[in-house]
Amino acid sequence: MLQLAVICLALSYTLQLSGANLIDNALQIDDETAMRAQFEDFKMKYKKKYDQEEEERRFQIFVENLKDAKRMQGEDQATAVYGVNKFSDISDEEFEKFYLNPTISEDNSTWPEEYKWTEGSERLENLSCPRRVDWRRRRAVTRVKNQGRCASSWAFGVVANIESVWYIKKRQLLILSEQELLDCDSWDRGCKGGFAYNAFNSIVSLGGLMRFRDYRYRASRGSCKLIKSKVSVRIRTFRSIRPHEVEMRVWVAHRSPIVVTINAAALKGYRRGIIRPRFGRCSSTRLNHVVTIVGYGRCGRHRYWIVKNSWGVNWGERGYFRIYRGEQACGINRFPCTCVL
Secondary structure, X not given: OHHHHHHHHHHHHHHHHHHHHHHHHHOOOOXXXXXXXXXXXXXXXXXXXXXXXXXXXXXXXXXXXXXXXXXXXXXXXXXXEEOOOOOOOOOHHHHHHHHOOOOOOOOHHHOOHHHOOOOOOOOOOOOOOOOOEEOOOOOOOOXXXXXXXXXXXXXXXXXXXXXXXXXXXXXXXXXXOOHHHHHHOOOOOOOEOOOHHHHHHHHHHHOOEEEHHHOOOOOOOOOOOOOHHHEEEOOXXXXXXXXXXXXXXXXXXXXXXEEEEEOOOOOOOEEEOEEOOOOOOOOOOOOOEEEEEEEEEEEOOEEEEXXXXXXXXXXXXXXXXXXXXXXXXXXXXXXXXXXXX
């Protein structure tokens, strides 16, 4: 345990140094020659090609994104590193339209009562927890997927939760179909966004989920092609978890990964490390992305959640990110929930 703590502290220090270097070197936003060179490296790495007019427009967006990354870097209070990533050439409007969740409203009244934790619900907060939990190490988490240019995180977060809970209960790690939800869920809006509670209710109504191999992802909404005989996983319902990070930690430690809905403001320029935004930088009232918490830990003085995202393995920490635990960062505690088999 001591050795692990030393390694963690060393990693934290390394990431902090990396962040400093990123500000000093990679984010020299006032040096156009350096920025042009970075843009060329970015195009090569992510195989980007534009015509002449589009290239100049994308370069200007690239510059603005790195300005924002530098601002985020200066404000972050943990070990997060911001800078060039796969989203560096897209505008905020494009990012919100294609990668976040435009359907989720800022008005809390749109969230139905059954999705909110009520005082009579089960509480687990008095149970003790290990210092670290990572369901990936228990082989209870499927590979990171990629939603593409489709605002379908609502489907990916829910399916990831069901995959893990099914494995924990049945000892079968099945890769399930998000496309079934895009095509067959009539309550949500496919690539224009949706809600986790609608997805859960749809799965119950549809009779379950097919496997990914039988209903492959296309990143667009089409006609429903559900084949009842090929349904592999069924759920009974879903339930809310008390919106308190102590309770969430107990649930993750003793039961399973959970679904959360967050404000993704800190994710666009994220590269690695533990995100700890300053108060007000990542409002908990503007939730716009659905993800799955698969564990938690601590590195030095920074407690964190381990979160599975749906933007592919070439984003963040091989498709994951870590975010500070205990300060309700980015509204991560607002609407935690999980399926019930």
